[in-house]
Amino acid sequence: MSIEAQNPSQTDLERLPLDIARIHELAESLLPVYEQIEANRPLEEHKLNTCLVELIGLLRELHPADVATVLESLPQKERMLVWHLAAPEEDGEVLLEVSDAVRETLIETMDKEELLAAVEDLDADELAELADDLPNQVVYEALKTRDEEERAQVQAAMSYEDDQVGALMDFELVSIRADVSCEVVLRYLRRFEQLPDHTDKIFVVDDHEVLQGVLPIRKLLVADPEERVENVMATEVVRFRPEDDAEEAAQAFERYDLVTAPVVDENKKLIGRVTIDEMVDVIREESEADMLNMAGLQEEEDLFAPVLDSVKNRWMWLAINLCTAFIASRVIGAFEGSIAKIVALAALMPIVAGIGGNSGNQTITMIVRAMATGQLSGNQARRLLKKEVAVALVNGVIWGSVMGLVSWLLYDSPGIGLVMVAAMTLNLLLAATVGVLIPVAMEKAGRDPALGSSVLITAVTDSGGFLIFLGLATIFLL
Amino acid sequence: MSIEAQNPSQTDLERLPLDIARIHELAESLLPVYEQIEANRPLEEHKLNTCLVELIGLLRELHPADVATVLESLPQKERMLVWHLAAPEEDGEVLLEVSDAVRETLIETMDKEELLAAVEDLDADELAELADDLPNQVVYEALKTRDEEERAQVQAAMSYEDDQVGALMDFELVSIRADVSCEVVLRYLRRFEQLPDHTDKIFVVDDHEVLQGVLPIRKLLVADPEERVENVMATEVVRFRPEDDAEEAAQAFERYDLVTAPVVDENKKLIGRVTIDEMVDVIREESEADMLNMAGLQEEEDLFAPVLDSVKNRWMWLAINLCTAFIASRVIGAFEGSIAKIVALAALMPIVAGIGGNSGNQTITMIVRAMATGQLSGNQARRLLKKEVAVALVNGVIWGSVMGLVSWLLYDSPGIGLVMVAAMTLNLLLAATVGVLIPVAMEKAGRDPALGSSVLITAVTDSGGFLIFLGLATIFLL
Numbered sequence: 001m002s003i004e005a006q007n008p009s010q011t012d013l014e015r016l017p018l019d020i021a022r023i024h025e026l027a028e029s030l031l032p033v034y035e036q037i038e039a040n041r042p043l044e045e046h047k048l049n050t051c052l053v054e055l056i057g058l059l060r061e062l063h064p065a066d067v068a069t070v071l072e073s074l075p076q077k078e079r080m081l082v083w084h085l086a087a088p089e090e091d092g093e094v095l096l097e098v099s100d101a102v103r104e105t106l107i108e109t110m111d112k113e114e115l116l117a118a119v120e121d122l123d124a125d126e127l128a129e130l131a132d133d134l135p136n137q138v139v140y141e142a143l144k145t146r147d148e149e150e151r152a153q154v155q156a157a158m159s160y161e162d163d164q165v166g167a168l169m170d171f172e173l174v175s176i177r178a179d180v181s182c183e184v185v186l187r188y189l190r191r192f193e194q195l196p197d198h199t200d201k202i203f204v205v206d207d208h209e210v211l212q213g214v215l216p217i218r219k220l221l222v223a224d225p226e227e228r229v230e231n232v233m234a235t236e237v238v239r240f241r242p243e244d245d246a247e248e249a250a251q252a253f254e255r256y257d258l259v260t261a262p263v264v265d266e267n268k269k270l271i272g273r274v275t276i277d278e279m280v281d282v283i284r285e286e287s288e289a290d291m292l293n294m295a296g297l298q299e300e301e302d303l304f305a306p307v308l309d310s311v312k313n314r315w316m317w318l319a320i321n322l323c324t325a326f327i328a329s330r331v332i333g334a335f336e337g338s339i340a341k342i343v344a345l346a347a348l349m350p351i352v353a354g355i356g357g358n359s360g361n362q363t364i365t366m367i368v369r370a371m372a373t374g375q376l377s378g379n380q381a382r383r384l385l386k387k388e389v390a391v392a393l394v395n396g397v398i399w400g401s402v403m404g405l406v407s408w409l410l411y412d413s414p415g416i417g418l419v420m421v422a423a424m425t426l427n428l429l430l431a432a433t434v435g436v437l438i439p440v441a442m443e444k445a446g447r448d449p450a451l452g453s454s455v456l457i458t459a460v461t462d463s464g465g466f467l468i469f470l471g472l473a474t475i476f477l478l
Numbered sequence: 479m480s481i482e483a484q485n486p487s488q489t490d491l492e493r494l495p496l497d498i499a500r501i502h503e504l505a506e507s508l509l510p511v512y513e514q515i516e517a518n519r520p521l522e523e524h525k526l527n528t529c530l531v532e533l534i535g536l537l538r539e540l541h542p543a544d545v546a547t548v549l550e551s552l553p554q555k556e557r558m559l560v561w562h563l564a565a566p567e568e569d570g571e572v573l574l575e576v577s578d579a580v581r582e583t584l585i586e587t588m589d590k591e592e593l594l595a596a597v598e599d600l601d602a603d604e605l606a607e608l609a610d611d612l613p614n615q616v617v618y619e620a621l622k623t624r625d626e627e628e629r630a631q632v633q634a635a636m637s638y639e640d641d642q643v644g645a646l647m648d649f650e651l652v653s654i655r656a657d658v659s660c661e662v663v664l665r666y667l668r669r670f671e672q673l674p675d676h677t678d679k680i681f682v683v684d685d686h687e688v689l690q691g692v693l694p695i696r697k698l699l700v701a702d703p704e705e706r707v708e709n710v711m712a713t714e715v716v717r718f719r720p721e722d723d724a725e726e727a728a729q730a731f732e733r734y735d736l737v738t739a740p741v742v743d744e745n746k747k748l749i750g751r752v753t754i755d756e757m758v759d760v761i762r763e764e765s766e767a768d769m770l771n772m773a774g775l776q777e778e779e780d781l782f783a784p785v786l787d788s789v790k791n792r793w794m795w796l797a798i799n800l801c802t803a804f805i806a807s808r809v810i811g812a813f814e815g816s817i818a819k820i821v822a823l824a825a826l827m828p829i830v831a832g833i834g835g836n837s838g839n840q841t842i843t844m845i846v847r848a849m850a851t852g853q854l855s856g857n858q859a860r861r862l863l864k865k866e867v868a869v870a871l872v873n874g875v876i877w878g879s880v881m882g883l884v885s886w887l888l889y890d891s892p893g894i895g896l897v898m899v900a901a902m903t904l905n906l907l908l909a910a911t912v913g914v915l916i917p918v919a920m921e922k923a924g925r926d927p928a929l930g931s932s933v934l935i936t937a938v939t940d941s942g943g944f945l946i947f948l949g950l951a952t953i954f955l956l
Contacts, residue, residue: 016852017852024858063733063734065733065734066733069733069851069852069853072853073848073852073853073854073858075858075861186664186699189699189700190699190700190701191700192699192700193700194696194697194700195696195699195700197696197735198678198735198737199695199696200676200678200737217677217695217699218673218674218675218677219672221664221667221668221670221695222667222668222669222670222671222672223668253758254755254758254759254762255541255543255544255547256541256543257675257676257755259676259678259737259754276737276754276758277732279758280732280754280757280758280761281732283758283762283765284732284761284765287761287762287765287766287769288765288847290769291765291768291769291772291843292843292844292847294769294772295772295839295842295843295932296839296840297840297844300847301844303844303848303853303854303862304861304862304865307865307868307869307872308872310865310869311869311872311873314837314840314869314873315873317836317840318833318836318837318840318873318877319877321832321833321836322829322832322833322877322880322881324832325828325829325832326829326881328828328832329825329826329829330825332824332825332828333822333825333888336821336824336825339817339821339824340818340821343814343817343818344811344814345824346810346814346817346823346824346827347807347808347810347811347814348807349824350803350806350807350810350828350831350940350944351800351803351804351806351807353828354799354802354803354806354940355796355799355800355803358774358795358796358799358933359792359796361773361774362773362774362775362792362795362796364773365769365770365773365775366770366775366779366781369766369769369770369778370551370781373547374494374495374498374547374551375547375550375551375781376551376781380502380551380553383553383782384782387782387788390785391785391788391789391792394785394786394789395789395792395793395796399796399797399800402800403800403804406804410811454773455836462828466828
């Protein structure tokens with residue numbers, strides 16, 4: 001990709017990483033004179049001055065979204081330096097683009113005037129998005145400069161949860177009546193300074209702002225100018241309510257290839273619209289949240305967060321993991337007598353637990369994914385369980401036999417080999433069963449099936465694996 | 479969301495799952511007469527006939543993307559029944575929407591005539607997308623019905639890898655010259671039957687089809703009709719090359735909020751365009767692939783795949799896991815003498831290994847994610863390593879002390895407690911180091927850092943944890 005780069009033979013997909021790397025270098029070399037730069041005092045050394053000019057030039061050329069990426073990729077100190085040098089008129093846009101964790105660190109460094117200047121040019125929905133992270137005084141003063149309608153919009157947007165359509169909608173509506181001709185619409189549009197981003201359709205409403213349909217620009221452009229809007233507009237409209245779940249709305253955008261969609265209230269009155277760029281963010285964040293949660297991170301983390309912030313973000317899952325590991329340890333403790341007699345058991349038991357955990361994670365990941373994309377409803381659980389159990393049985397017999405044979409040869413004991421086959425098969429069956437039941441139960445209970453599923457399944461297959469293996473060994477080998 | 483549902487009080491976000499559930503019920507009840515339905519023989523039983531009529535009606539109402547979701551959510555037998563009953567004129571669209579695994583099962587049931595009918599109305603890029611899964615004879619005959627230009631487009635699209643922009647571009651280009659007036663453009667557009675999906679900009683080219691700029695529809699609509707295109711068009715254009723990486727292109731779409739973008743060849747000649755709907759699929763698949771790979775699944779799996787297909791999809795990671803578990807087992811085996819003397823070691827060692835694995839997975843997931851979004855470049859690895867080591871040290875001292883105390887009390891041995899503190903801290907430090915180094919090394923080697931990272935880190939922290947704990951115990955406690 002390229003944004004018509006200066007060097008036309010180099011595409012921009014290649015240029016951005018190079019720019020970022022160069023900014024890193026420059027920021028690092030300017031770090032020693034950070035305080036002078038912050039105080040806007042001139043730099044004496046010529047070489048540093050050249051660096052400073054180059055850095056400012058690079059930053060001014062970057063799109064706000066790219067500045068956001070640069071800030072996210074920098075350690076705290078360099079980040080502050082670059083933030084200080086970035087174009088202040090883009091501050092608001094950049095704040096909207098950075099991750100929540102980094103946004104906090106940036107806002108902390110700004111005083112009230114800077115913040116007010118940054119949010120001055122933002123739309124109502126954008127101001128609402130930042131409002132939670134801004135000091136109350138700033139929000140209050142920023143609202144004072146807006147008119148009544150915009151204040152109401154900010155408040156409306158702020159009244160919805162982050163995962164609701166209402167928090168993501170904007171208010172840049174272009175709407176027309178159904179009884180005018182396409183020619184009139186075209187003339188009406190020409191009176192705008194510019195049309196809102198992503199405008200791919202115009203909303204058709206009646207006298208009470210009730211949504212009647214939409215007029216896709218694609219149709220407007222090819223329609224006979226004399227034709228009335230009501231004969232050209234689409235009445236089968238995908239529309240949302242502000243209370244709708246943002247993830248489900250994003251899936252609808254994906255499924256029906258939407259670019260924008262109207263948001264209506266309970267009386268079908270048009271109140272806002274959602275655009276694909278917000279939905280893409282939802283899709284990205286949703287998949288990432290699942291991945292982070294499965295790995296035991298509470299939320300997205302600033303790569304260069306202070307150590308204690310990182311510790312806090314991770315301590316909960318570590319603590320839970322420690323508890324489950326302790327339970328597994330007590331299961332082993334109960335069989336210390338057996339281990340004392342056959343020490344080989346201690347060496348073999350992690351294999352049984354490990355394969356159960358791995359296989360259970362495969363099952364649970366597949367099911368969590370199927371649930372996220374709406375492929376799986378509760379009443380298929382029984383059928384899926386049957387299939388997963390069959391897969392586990394095949395894997396158990398194959399891999400159990402392999403490891404059974406290896407154990408037999410290693411410890412010269414057919415008994416240990418047979419216990420190994422049986423324990424591995426049983427633990428795989430346990431993993432398959434629990435791997436289906438945990439996410440199904442979580443979803444029935446109205447909870448996110450991804451949350452902690454990996455830790456839970458590993459807990460079961462660890463303790464279960466030790467119990468099965470040591471139990472069988474105690475019964476048959478002692 | 480709703481597509482103006484029959485029952486206007488019910489929104490469609492709620493309706494689709496209900497429809498799907500009802501289709502499941504109907505398909506199940508019709509299963510006994512599957513053969514009669516397939517042979518298009520009339521059903522004798524009145525009740526079944528009513529079911530059949532309702533099922534066909536429901537399917538005809540659904541969007542092809544929703545039919546795809548229904549098919550993905552059905553077990554094989556019911557899936558075939560529903561596929562047989564779905565509107566044949568939508569077959570091509572549905573095949574494009576379903577996952578690769580399910581697509582194969584559907585194509586298997588269709589004969590040559592059905593397949594040719596299904597792909598008849600598809601665009602060149604869509605035919606190219608399906609071509610890999612279609613029998614050669616079908617592709618050959620489908621191409622015969624196309625004109626020279628379309629055949630060239632299909633072949634061009636098929637010549638790129640799945641993860642390149644070229645495989646995702648389409649050829650529905652609307653292009654104009656720079657020296658005409660906006661009025662002329664509007665008149666030119668009116669001659670189209672309809673404009674391509676997602677048209678948000680018109681491409682401006684010279685006499686040799688070289689891209690000069692783009693004319694956003696938003697600007698065209700508000701421009702003075704007398705104004706020439708060259709004065710209205712944007713020349714800073716985000717454009718791609720067909721060889722560009724699809725993931726990076728998708729990130730550019732996300733960053734710059736694009737709806738469509740031109741694709742040009744090495745001479746800057748316009749050859750195609752990419753649209754946001756394809757990019758959304760890339761974003762979704764990319765995050766999912768990371769998640770599946772980390773859990774040890776090779777690829778997206780049909781939920782109701784035959785047991786042996788599922789076994790095949792999972793066996794590789796299970797085998798790798800088994801190998802690493804075996805190595806860990808041999809590490810323990812080397813300390814059998816120590817365990818025989820202090821059996822408590824066997825019970826405590828999984829705790830040390832477990833916390834290392836959990837913590838290492840947190841680190842590696844965070845880094846893999848940062849790499850996927852371009853936040854992390856190689857030269858920050860050292861700094862990140864320092865931070866992660868510091869986090870590990872804090873966690874090690876806190877949780878190590880907790881478990882050290884518990885072990886001391888449990889086994890009434892301060893020595894075991896101290897070994898526990900030291901081993902946990904050291905294994906956490908190992909996990910942090912390897913958790914940073916594995917993805918950085920993978921990326922330097924040009925490989926996907928997500929692939930197998932979880933299995934690798936667990937292998938290191940398991941074997942490493944056992945070695946550290948049993949080693950320290952052997953030195954200090956025996």
